[in-house]
Amino acid sequence: MLVDLNVPWPQKSYEVKPTALEIDQLKKTLITLHTLGYTHVVLNFTVPHNTKFPKDNGQLNPIKVSLLQDVISLTRIKIYTRITVVVDDPSKGQSLTKVSSQFDIVAAMPISEKGLTLATTNLDIDLLTFEYGNRLPAFLKHKNICSCVNGGVKLEIVYANALRDMQTKRQFIINAKNVIRASRSRGIVVSSGAESPLECRNVLGVSSVIKFMGLRSDRCSKAMTELASLVLLNGRLRNKSHKQTVVVGGAGNTDIVNDVLGIDSKSLIKVVKRRRSQEGDPFNSDHTDHTEDHSCMKATKKTRHMT
Numbered sequence: 001m002l003v004d005l006n007v008p009w010p011q012k013s014y015e016v017k018p019t020a021l022e023i024d025q026l027k028k029t030l031i032t033l034h035t036l037g038y039t040h041v042v043l044n045f046t047v048p049h050n051t052k053f054p055k056d057n058g059q060l061n062p063i064k065v066s067l068l069q070d071v072i073s074l075t076r077i078k079i080y081t082r083i084t085v086v087v088d089d090p091s092k093g094q095s096l097t098k099v100s101s102q103f104d105i106v107a108a109m110p111i112s113e114k115g116l117t118l119a120t121t122n123l124d125i126d127l128l129t130f131e132y133g134n135r136l137p138a139f140l141k142h143k144n145i146c147s148c149v150n151g152g153v154k155l156e157i158v159y160a161n162a163l164r165d166m167q168t169k170r171q172f173i174i175n176a177k178n179v180i181r182a183s184r185s186r187g188i189v190v191s192s193g194a195e196s197p198l199e200c201r202n203v204l205g206v207s208s209v210i211k212f213m214g215l216r217s218d219r220c221s222k223a224m225t226e227l228a229s230l231v232l233l234n235g236r237l238r239n240k241s242h243k244q245t246v247v248v249g250g251a252g253n254t255d256i257v258n259d260v261l262g263i264d265s266k267s268l269i270k271v272v273k274r275r276r277s278q279e280g281d282p283f284n285s286d287h288t289d290h291t292e293d294h295s296c297m298k299a300t301k302k303t304r305h306m307t
Helices: 020-035 065-075 113-121 142-150 159-163 166-183 203-212 217-224 226-240 291-306
Strands: 003-008 040-048 078-087 105-110 154-158 188-191
Touching: 003 020, 003 154, 003 188, 003 226, 020 040, 020 065, 040 105, 040 226, 065 078, 078 113, 078 226, 105 113, 105 226, 113 142, 142 154, 142 166, 154 159, 154 166, 154 226, 159 166, 159 203, 166 188, 188 217, 188 226, 203 217, 217 226
Parallel strands: 003 040, 040 078, 078 105, 154 188
Antiparallel strands: none
């Protein structure tokens, strides 16, 4: 399961709609990602925190997945939606509760020191990201970043900035090293942020770049598979379940992540269990953890020996 959590949706605001040329470019990017082995892709819509959101819930999510139906039918790729809120002045912001129910993933991009404090303490988000082509809003402290990671929020590194002009590459290297240092290599996911097919890379290509920044090679692969899939799981459970445990209307074989069309309300209730398999896929239910059984067997043998 190879996941890309950040493919920009070609729309900068609710008023301006994407053109046919931009949609065609997006389709080419999705086909390229599928060719490179990606199975799950998230379309990202970025807006400022002080944006006036539409009152109609049906208009809160401007990402029209139906426009990509031909690509989905051809590649069988799973498409999800994400909103990234650019946080600057906390006093001018607004609640994200209404918006979060319309997107699979909610991310925050702080561009000021106050915005960074708000994003790491008070906002209910799944992902924390930065503008890797520009300077970080403030010095990243271990205490703030690690507390954010301990709360279940993942840190995103966008590698497309490493493929652009020289100044952007230089700033990306500095920022990525600071994020890895502040998080102590924990809770990091890697996304493309690809605006064209030329900015897409496979796992080996991305790992060679991120490994140079100080992240171990085993963590590089997990950043695009296991940890990235956990971000999808957390986001989907926020909207599809009660307290991220019980899904109302889910049958016994319901897959919360891969069921992109929704859950049948006439089905039964399903209890969602998080489990890590041998392959690192948290959605593989075929694997059973036998650690407890082994410990019980060791305790029994020890008791017999003492007897």
